[in-house]
Amino acid sequence: xxxxxxxxxxxxxxxxxxxxxxxxxxxxxxxxxxxxxxxxxxxxxxxxxxxxxxxxxxxxxxxxxxxxxxxxxxxxxxxxxxxxxxxxxxxxxxxxxxxxxxxxxxxxxxxxxxxxxxxxxxxxxxxxxxxxxxxxxxxxxxxxxxxxxxxxxxxxxxxxxxxxxxxxxxxxxxxxxxxxxxxxxxxxxxxxxxxxxxxxxxxxxxxxxxxxxxxxxxxxxxxxxxxxxxxxxxxxxxxxxxxxxxxxxxxxxxxxxxxxxxxxxxxxxxxxxxxxxxxxxxxxxxxxxxxxxxxxxxxxxxxxxxxxxxxxxxxxxxxxxxxxxxxxxxxxxxxxxxxxxxxxxxxxxxxxxxxxxxxxxxxxxxxxxxxxxxxxxx
Numbered sequence: 090x091x092x093x094x095x096x097x098x099x100x101x102x103x104x105x106x107x108x109x110x111x112x113x114x115x116x117x118x119x120x121x122x123x124x125x126x127x128x129x130x131x132x133x134x135x136x137x138x139x140x141x142x143x144x145x146x147x148x149x150x151x152x153x154x155x156x157x158x159x160x161x162x163x164x165x166x167x168x169x170x171x172x173x174x175x176x177x178x179x180x181x182x183x184x185x186x187x188x189x190x191x192x193x194x195x196x197x198x199x200x201x202x203x204x205x206x207x208x209x210x211x212x213x214x215x216x217x218x219x220x221x222x223x224x225x226x227x228x229x230x231x232x233x234x235x236x237x238x239x240x241x242x243x244x245x246x247x248x249x250x251x252x253x254x255x256x257x258x259x260x261x262x263x264x265x266x267x268x269x270x271x272x273x274x275x276x277x278x279x280x281x282x283x284x285x286x287x288x289x290x291x292x293x294x295x296x297x298x299x300x301x302x303x304x305x306x307x308x309x310x311x312x313x314x315x316x317x318x319x320x321x322x323x324x325x326x327x328x329x330x331x332x333x334x335x336x337x338x339x340x341x342x343x344x345x346x347x348x349x350x351x352x353x354x355x356x357x358x359x360x361x362x363x364x365x366x367x368x369x370x371x372x373x374x375x376x377x378x379x380x381x382x383x384x385x386x387x388x389x390x391x392x393x394x395x396x397x398x399x400x401x402x403x404x405x406x407x408x409x410x411x412x413x414x415x416x417x418x419x420x421x422x423x424x425x426x427x428x429x430x431x432x433x434x435x436x437x438x439x440x441x442x443x444x445x446x447x448x449x450x451x452x453x454x455x456x457x458x459x460x461x462x463x464x465x466x467x
Contacts, residue, residue: 091248093248095107099434100309100398102433105434117147130444130446146460151252152254153255155234195208211267227292258336259287263287310350313353315365319356329367333368375401375439376399376401381404386426
């Protein structure tokens with residue numbers, strides 16, 4: 090069974106020769122150690138053994154968005170400007186949006202030794218900013234679809250893995266406009282107004298999902314953003330309002346083309362698992378173990394394994410910090426719980442990836458141990 094066959098059998102709930110193993114964002118395809126960009130952390134020699142391991146042995150899942158050639162699905166188009174510059178070695182991007190006499194600004198920072206982007210200033214600060222934002226007209230057309238990034242990557246991957254189409258949900262786009270504190274207050278106290286914002290993004294995302302699904306049938310998708318409505322950010326009662334109401338139609342579009350929808354939600358899951366299953370999700374990640382999450386993998390497998398392919402259950406902090414002997418027991422436990430009894434399928438996977446420029450010897454050894462144990466598992 091090659092790697093692509095293993096992943097597809099897992100999605101379909103069919104028997105596999107062993108559990109699939111994904112290193113999540115790391116796939117040995119997108120990371121280029123030869124790129125001289127000073128912000129490319131993978132150019133450090135410490136990364137090369139792990140990238141080789143990803144390329145040669147993992148069941149590769151390469152994430153791809155799908156762009157439109159004539160427009161971007163973003164209501165800011167045509168009224169915003171941005172500038173990017175270097176400051177003390179960091180890459181700063183400032184966006185300015187003028188709506189009438191109101192100027193909205195956001196600011197992000199990327200540091201050369203960290204593969205992440207920090208939001209230092211969010212675009213919307215208060216309810217008046219939100220009302221102004223809601224007045225921005227949406228694009229009149231979704232434009233023409235460009236699927237080449239997916240098909241070209243699939244051809245390059247061959248039988249070593251799959252492309253996973255990646256999309257936010259309306260909640261992700263809405264919540265990320267605000268600082269987390271302001272977002273939670275608005276989502277709790279201005280529900281009607283917040284639904285208008287979600288509907289605004291859904292009116293672009295749903296047609297986009299329908300068009301992409303029709304053009305690229307039968308693919309695996311990842312939908313990210315539902316965690317913004319999980320405890321402790323919002324009460325579970327709002328999950329169905331802010332997630333199911335908008336994501337279920339996206340999943341329906343994916344299913345109509347024979348595709349598979351994977352819901353991405355970090356942190357606490359116990360109170361929202363029924364809602365995730367009810368909206369028709371096929372897969373769930375990363376199912377973080379306690380204390381990062383609030384439910385054991387064995388319990389999720391026992392109650393929801395017939396409905397969901399489970400992706401997880403390794404914590405990135407354990408990979409980076411635990412002695413390998415102790416970490417090995419965690420890998421074995423995740424494999425045992427993820428494959429116990431009957432269920433649709435399981436993919437062993439970390440919750441995230443290291444983002445520092447230099448990869449430690451311990452981290453590399455623990456990644457090697459994941460594969461060593463999983464490849465021998467039956």
